[in-house]
Amino acid sequence: MDDEPSVLRSLNWLMQDRFDVSSATDACEGLELVCNSDFDVVISDQRMPGMTGTEFLKRVKEASPNTMRLLLTGYSEYADVLRSVNDSEVFRFLNKPWNNQHLIDTVAYAATVAREVPLPRPSNPTSTTEIDMDGLRGRRTEAVLLMDEDPAIEHQLRAILGDEMLLLWARNPSDAIRLLHRHKVAVIVADTRAGYGSTLDLIRAVKRCSPNIVPMIYTTEGDGGNIGRLINEGQIFRFIAKPAGPSYVNRMIRSALQKHRDLMAQPARIARHAVEVSHSRELEHAVDGATGWNPTEGAPRGASFDLVMAARETTSTAPVSGVAWLKRLFGKS
Incomplete structure (x- = not known):
């Protein structure tokens, strides 16, 4: 067209x-x-x-x-x-x-x-605003990871989520890796920068190694070219421009949570959200070894083409452990 x-x-x-x-x-x-x-x-x-x-x-x-x-x-x-x-x-x-x-x-x-991985034509399409919010109440086993150094954003998300979901706060990529290692993260809410670096490489690696995790961007970033990279290399599910009202942010997080549950229930659909090949395979191995998800959870099966999980081919050949590599990449913590 x-x-x-x-x-x-x-x-x-x-x-x-x-x-x-x-x-x-x-x-x-x-x-x-x-x-x-x-x-x-x-x-x-x-x-x-x-x-x-x-x-x-x-x-x-x-x-x-x-x-x-x-x-x-x-x-x-x-x-x-x-x-x-x-x-x-x-x-x-x-x-x-x-x-x-x-x-x-x-x-x-x-x-x-x-x-x-076909999807049916809906007889009555449902928009994001029509999502059943009551049916998307969080579970304490489903964590939301916030990557943002601004405590005001952490306060906003904590007020939005309340006691329904576990909110994890990472001020930089090293913090994020440690939290990914310990918890089963369902949704990532990230600024384009956190601490001393860009979050794109980390999001891209997480998405390739744990593709059932749904990333969102919440930022003042106004560079369309960078956002285009986030689409291709991070498969960003939603983009929220700061500042945003709590009801809108809440709706976007619930929508991302629904997407996560859909991917867990129908893992073959992960192929519809494959990221472009990363040039940092070592970083992918590092995140793969440091996520709370079991390598088989949510992994697509039965497809005859190269899916997202091709990055898992030989995780045992990672040159260093996940935490060690990320300390080297992002500095000592």
Whole structure:
């Protein structure tokens, strides 16, 4: 889906030998195609007349939730990237100009997931605001990990969660690793920076090694490019801009908790949230050895393609223990 015919010609040329490709230059035409066909993957440009790509993909999600959604854009505007997380739940954020092989590989993986881990078309789609909040009361065995050095945010989340859920507070990545080692974390709420470094590498490693953990970002970060990386490399479930009201934050955390429970109940769906390959395999081994989840809990089974848990191939070959490596990476604690 792109309003520029030259872009559509390039994409058709690139993918026609591997996939059955349909295209549209108008959002209404594209939605009609989606409603009347079973597409495995939809790729949409962001900046189009009449309807943005995030709005288009949101409607695609509602009409055909099984379809994997990719957002293709030549720029990274904060508000649009934010909506791509919260409204459209895109699988990948792709930049123009694209790398041909990377695009083909991404589409191939997404198409395989759509076929092997299908989701039904809902007869009556439910929005996030219609979630049964009473049915999502927390359990003390399900922990929320906050990665933020601001005590005001810790106070806000503790007031929101009350005694329902265990709130763990990490002021830096080293603290987070220790808490992940001791507790079964269901949801991570993180600023983009905590203590003396970025949280992206840690979130990415946690998501690859314990993909049933659902990460959220709660930050003042306004760099659309960084948020795009968080989509691709961390599979961020929701993005909350500071400051936010307690009722909204509460609703987003409960929604993330529901996603965690869904992944635990139907672990094959983890494939729909696979992160891009990390360049720091040692960090993945470190987090793998330092999470409260058993390696088999929530792991996808029975799929014929490379899923998220490929990072577990030989955890015994990690060069150092999880805690030792993270002390080396983030400094002594």
